[in-house]
Amino acid sequence: MEAVTKNQELNLTWPEEGITRVPYQVFLDQKVYDEEQKNIFRGPTWNYLCLEAxxxxxxxYKTGFIGDTPVVVTRSSDGTFNAFVNRCAHRGATVCMDSCGNSRNFTCVYHAWVYDDKGNLKGVPFKNGVNGNGGMPDDFDTKKLSLTKVRVENYHGMLFGTFDENLEPVDQYIGEKMGHYLQRVFNGRPIKILGYQRQKMQNNWKLYFENVKDSYHASLLHLFFTTFGINRLSQKGGIDLDERGMHHVSYTFGNKNENENVYKNEKVRSYSKYTLDDPSLLDGWDEFDDGITLAIQSIFPGVVLQQIHNTLAVRQLLPKSPGECELVWTFIGYEDDSDEQIEMRLKQNNLVGPAGYVSLEDGGIGEMVQKAIVRDGEKTAFIEMGGKDVKSENYRITETSIRGFWKNYRTLMGL
Known part of the structure; x- marks a missing residue:
């Protein structure tokens, strides 16, 4: 067992069992949340910003967040992608008010300071005063008052940003193994944006990220998955982790002919005799040539790439407070998809999203946990399904990727 870890600043004690126990305090405490913003989201991590498409x-340009820090992402006139904090260098007001658009510059509504599409200060009204009165002092230097810059890199059409100038390049951060799975989807075919959905969840962001990494729950919580053979633990599949256990992918090889008695004998709620009035919802085509029909991939600390049959989406997880987070879904296809393929993608998109046949439960289960633990921060979660270590497995009835999350979380948080 590990020694008990005590963080004096946070007044938080981590149990001696290590990553197989998680104190509920980390989901409840404002000080913990504030340290996460500093040490994780504004620390040595690459954070998903948006798609090049x-x-x-x-x-x-497009506005968004790194953690809860508001940012603007731009495609500048020189062809580069840039990002900066959406906060005026003068008095701290929001500079860009719209969610997206096209502009060569950005003007703060408060005092009309003007910035270019890289966040450089270009104009200050009445800098020289009015009628010889007022104005900025002689040592006023616009070059020292740029917006706070974010380092940006493009990974096969996914834009990532970091505040850490010394962090390894994003391709090294993601790694070769996880890069393989990302490049299944971002494979050089031009991406087509099909739409967006957003949902607010009244639970800590880490509860949702745990859920994403938890392949064990998928065919127990989600009646639709099990009933219609989309994802069952009795199907062939596995969990892949990068060498640090930081990122993960859970994958399933669809097979409706596997032994259904596994679920019948367990008498679980998620096995039912429901049928679909329109079974064409589950029609489609082999999306990729590797036989994988469902893949859920997470890149630490807050982005998820999903393939569920022919529905493809990027999910961006945004913390808002200790007890609230937001999930932004970006649904995608390819520019060379046929009209029939686009129609099928749109139909299958009903599986996911805030009210999806599958994802609806994921949006609710975190809130159920948050409500239940509210007065028991000293208690702990138990995470030992599949063992106590962090490694890839050729099966999915394991919590190995959740343990991998907490391993890296503890390192970054000094716990």
């Missing part, structure tokens, strides 16, 4: 033209 969302900024197709010069001077396109």
């Amino acid at each position: 969302e900024l197709p033209k010069t001077n396109d």
